[in-house]
Amino acid sequence: MLINVLDHGSTSQKINAAKKMFRKAKARHSIGDSSGYQLLKAEEKEKAITFDSSLPLKNTAKELNISPQQVMQANAIHQPDIVIGLDWPIRKLDNGIQKQLEFYKKLKFNIPWAFESFAWKNALVPHAQYFQPLQSYTLDHVDIFLNEIRGVHFDGVSMPVRTLKPLELALFLVSFYKRGITRVHLLGTSSLPVIVMCAYAAWNLFEWVSLDSTTWRYAADKMSFLNPLDLSRIDLRTSVHVPPTALNLCPCPFCNGQSFQAIQAITPRRDKLQMLREHNWLAIANLVNDLYANGYTIPNLEKELRFRCRNQRQVDSLINTLSVVDALKDCDISLLQTVLASNPKGRQRSRLVGRQTCFA
Structure with a gap:
C-alpha cells in the first residue's frame, strides 16, 4: 500500500480516510511517498509553491505548501514500513541544455532536502526504512547528486x-547494483517493458524492487481496457466501434465473462469506470506476479513474453537488452x-551470452 503526504496526511479527513483504507487493505508492506509528483504537477499548473514548515500542508487549485519536516510528520501518523524523502522532480524535456538547466535548478532544493528528510525521518519515524529519491537525466547526474549527499544513509532509492527508455533504465539499474544499492522503488509507469526490467532486477540485481503508477486509473478514466496479457489498450468509449470478432478472454472476476460490447454499454458511466479501474488494476498486478514468477532466468522470461505479446519485436529488444545486462552487469558500466548502444536490435545476443564467463 502506497500513500502520499498531501493526499493522505494533510487534513484530518484525509488522515482518517487513509487509516480506513489501511484497515481494509491489510497490506503486507506500506510506503509513505513524499508527494513529489504533486509538486511537479503544481509547477506545471503554475501554482504558488512554498516550502514553509510553519504553514499548514496545502495543495489547492492555486497553492501548494510542503516541507521535509511535514513529510515526516505525516508519515509519523501512519507509520509506514518505508518512507521516501521530499524531492522536486525534474520535468520531461528533450533538449540537452534544458535538461542540464532543469537538473541544476532542482539540485539546489534536492540536496538540502535529502539531509533534512533523513534527519526528520530519524527523529519521527526511526523504525522505517529511508528511500532517497533520485532526480537525474543521466548517470553523471546520479554521481553528482550522491557525492553531494554523502552522510545521508539511505536503505534504498526511489526514481x-x-x-x-528501457535501455536507459537498464543502465540506471546496473549502475545502482554496482554502487551496492540493494533496494529500488520505481515510479511513473507500469508499462510492460518496465515490469519486465523489474522482474529481472528483483531476481538478479536487488533484494527489493517495487513500482507504482496510476496507469490503471488513468487508462480507465479514458475508458481504456488493459489487455491482461501485455497491457495493450482497447478503447471502449461508446463512440468507438469494437468489432464483434474482438473477444474478451480475460478471466478476472470484474469482467465476469462480459464481451467488449457489453462492457462498452455499461451504464451509468460511474459503474463502467469502476469496473475498468478494478479490471485494469488486477491486470497489472497479475502481470507483475506472472513475470516475476518467471524472471529468475532470461529463457524463462522470454518464453513467458513470447506467449503473451503480440509485438514480438518488442520482446526481441527486451530480451536482447537483458541478455547483454546479464553478461556484463559485473563489468565496467x-x-x-557501449555494447547496448551499438547493438540495438539484438544481432549479437547469442554471442554475448556465450561469452558471459569471459566478461565475469
Missing part, C-alpha cells in the same frame, strides 16, 4: 522512469553502455 521516476517516465523520462527513460562504460562497456555495458
Whole structure:
C-alpha cells in the first residue's frame, strides 16, 4: 500500500480516510511517498509553491505548501514500513541544455532536502526504512547528486522512469547494483517493458524492487481496457466501434465473462469506470506476479513474453537488452553502455551470452 503526504496526511479527513483504507487493505508492506509528483504537477499548473514548515500542508487549485519536516510528520501518523524523502522532480524535456538547466535548478532544493528528510525521518519515524529519491537525466547526474549527499544513509532509492527508455533504465539499474544499492522503488509507469526490467532486477540485481503508477486509473478514466496479457489498450468509449470478432478472454472476476460490447454499454458511466479501474488494476498486478514468477532466468522470461505479446519485436529488444545486462552487469558500466548502444536490435545476443564467463 502506497500513500502520499498531501493526499493522505494533510487534513484530518484525509488522515482518517487513509487509516480506513489501511484497515481494509491489510497490506503486507506500506510506503509513505513524499508527494513529489504533486509538486511537479503544481509547477506545471503554475501554482504558488512554498516550502514553509510553519504553514499548514496545502495543495489547492492555486497553492501548494510542503516541507521535509511535514513529510515526516505525516508519515509519523501512519507509520509506514518505508518512507521516501521530499524531492522536486525534474520535468520531461528533450533538449540537452534544458535538461542540464532543469537538473541544476532542482539540485539546489534536492540536496538540502535529502539531509533534512533523513534527519526528520530519524527523529519521527526511526523504525522505517529511508528511500532517497533520485532526480537525474543521466548517470553523471546520479554521481553528482550522491557525492553531494554523502552522510545521508539511505536503505534504498526511489526514481521516476517516465523520462527513460528501457535501455536507459537498464543502465540506471546496473549502475545502482554496482554502487551496492540493494533496494529500488520505481515510479511513473507500469508499462510492460518496465515490469519486465523489474522482474529481472528483483531476481538478479536487488533484494527489493517495487513500482507504482496510476496507469490503471488513468487508462480507465479514458475508458481504456488493459489487455491482461501485455497491457495493450482497447478503447471502449461508446463512440468507438469494437468489432464483434474482438473477444474478451480475460478471466478476472470484474469482467465476469462480459464481451467488449457489453462492457462498452455499461451504464451509468460511474459503474463502467469502476469496473475498468478494478479490471485494469488486477491486470497489472497479475502481470507483475506472472513475470516475476518467471524472471529468475532470461529463457524463462522470454518464453513467458513470447506467449503473451503480440509485438514480438518488442520482446526481441527486451530480451536482447537483458541478455547483454546479464553478461556484463559485473563489468565496467562504460562497456555495458557501449555494447547496448551499438547493438540495438539484438544481432549479437547469442554471442554475448556465450561469452558471459569471459566478461565475469
